[in-house]
Amino acid sequence: MKKNILFVINPISGGKSKLNFAEKVFKYLNLNLFDPSFEFTQWHGHGIELTRKAVDDGFDIVVAVGGDGTINEIASVLEGTKLAMGIVPYGSGNGLARSLNIPMNEINAIKRLNDLKFQAVDSGLFNGRKFFNIAGVGFDALISARFAENVKRGLFGYLKTIFFEISAYKAQNYKIEIDGRLIEREAFMISLANSSQFGNNAHIAPFASLTDGFLDICIIKPFPVYKAFFLGIRMFTKSTHKCNFVEILSARNIKITRENVAEVHLDGEPIQMGLELNISIKPLSLIVLN
The missing domain is CATH 3.40.50.10330 (Probable inorganic polyphosphate/atp-NAD kinase; domain 1)
Structure with a gap:
């Protein structure tokens, strides 16, 4: 058949x-x-x-x-x-x-x-909305919103958007509950990674796996603007975990409470959400051909 x-x-x-x-x-x-x-x-x-x-x-x-x-x-x-x-x-x-x-x-x-060839992979839930690659809060969500307005797509358009927005962006304070453990961080952005990369081989969470039943929480702390270049290098060399302003944790259930209503992004698509964000993983729930 x-x-x-x-x-x-x-x-x-x-x-x-x-x-x-x-x-x-x-x-x-x-x-x-x-x-x-x-x-x-x-x-x-x-x-x-x-x-x-x-x-x-x-x-x-x-x-x-x-x-x-x-x-x-x-x-x-x-x-x-x-x-x-x-x-x-x-x-x-x-x-x-x-x-x-x-x-x-x-x-x-x-x-x-x-x-x-069929493979089952994990999927994420973010306030009831699904994501499969990476979701984010903070600067990368802002960039997703700006990029969505840009008629010129591709890596160059993305980098250009970052260049114009990064100097004016201010970090926020977040309360992050990770499998029941509460931490507080000032963060430039927080990425929830099901896979390791945003795209174009820019790896935000080098050890994230699509099949391990966990999300990697990548917290980027405030840093001088000139260090953005070095963070980019780290992403393209799969070494963000070695940055002293990057913290990566793993969890099944995450609750983020933030100070301001703003965009989040789910697989690069910006969506407006409120102050409280609940994120979880659904192990091996999507079948893909690869």
Whole structure:
């Protein structure tokens, strides 16, 4: 029996054209194994609707063709079900795809689907909303909000946004309850890492694992602006844990109380939330093709 596979394509992710994507699928996907269909997202959140319909229509696999935001929409529906998610990375950073060692080249990523190798991975809950790669509070959430307004995507656009915002940003005080233990920290930002990296091989939590049943809490304490460059170097060399202004802890359940209402980000997508944030891990609850 062929597997019914739906490709949900974000036409604007990563600023790359996908007009000939279906052509590549018919050329490189094993059509003896799969019966492919295609849908393009047309608005933010449309991937959720398309995936729900795919579940109702009896599809076996839904493939996210886009970045971490597209993956989040599709995975949020498939998490907790027996349906599998595939990924063809087309985003600005592709953090989850890189953590799963999925090829960045779309042709090789399509070919990888033919192997039909399934893996269960953890997922995160953040005030009831799901995330699968990294969520964040503080500066990186602000950057996600600014980046979402930027028509120029990609690593350069992201770095440019950081450059314009970093000097004016002020650290905040946080109360953080980690599996029942309370700590207080002044923090520039707090990342909740299911995988190790934001994307583009920038590793915020080098030892985070998608399958260990824990989230890594990466607390970046206030630091002189000139040290941002060195923090960047640490990320790209998987050595943030060696910074004296970085603290990394692991937990299953986290409660963060902050001073001000502001954005958080879930897999790079900014969302406004309140003062109290409850985060937890759901072990091995999403099936992925990798």
